[in-house]
Amino acid sequence: MTAPASGAIFVLGIKLTTLPPHLEATYGSLKQIGAKVTEDLERCHRNGFPCTLRVIDPQDVDGSVSAFASELKASGNKYEAVIFGAGIRTHTDPIPFERAIATARRTLRPDVPVLFNDGPDRHAAAIERHFGVKFEQD
Secondary structure (H helix, E strand, O other), rough: OOOOOOOOOEEEOOOOOOOHHHHHHHHHHHHHHHHHHHHHHHHHHHHOOOOOEEEOOOHHHHHHHHHHHHHHHHHHOOOEEEEOOHHHOOOOOOOHHHHHHHHHHHHOOOOOOOOOOOOOOHHHHHHHHHHOOOOOOO
């Protein structure tokens, strides 16, 4: 598989205010996680896959999912894939992820793949895996 024409990727995460100890031990503090996400998404952009990052607020799932759907609809089908972050998939409340993935499937073109990362610095790996590309190492 080759890189798509636009390469635009929508990344959906979850707003975290606290982190369980086992996740902090694995990925670092919230500040460190934020830095890893930023760095990895910048790497994606440098390699032709600009990413739009948005987060679901678990305190306002309805509002967050509605904004997500509106942004996808307004995008004019520019996204070549959507990535769901590990945080939203492993959150203690499954409702934000379930609502977000259902919204993505209803809103995006049927051929837009849903990708999953396995950590805050693994968006590039998910893109490489799906599109069969290899990013330059920094």
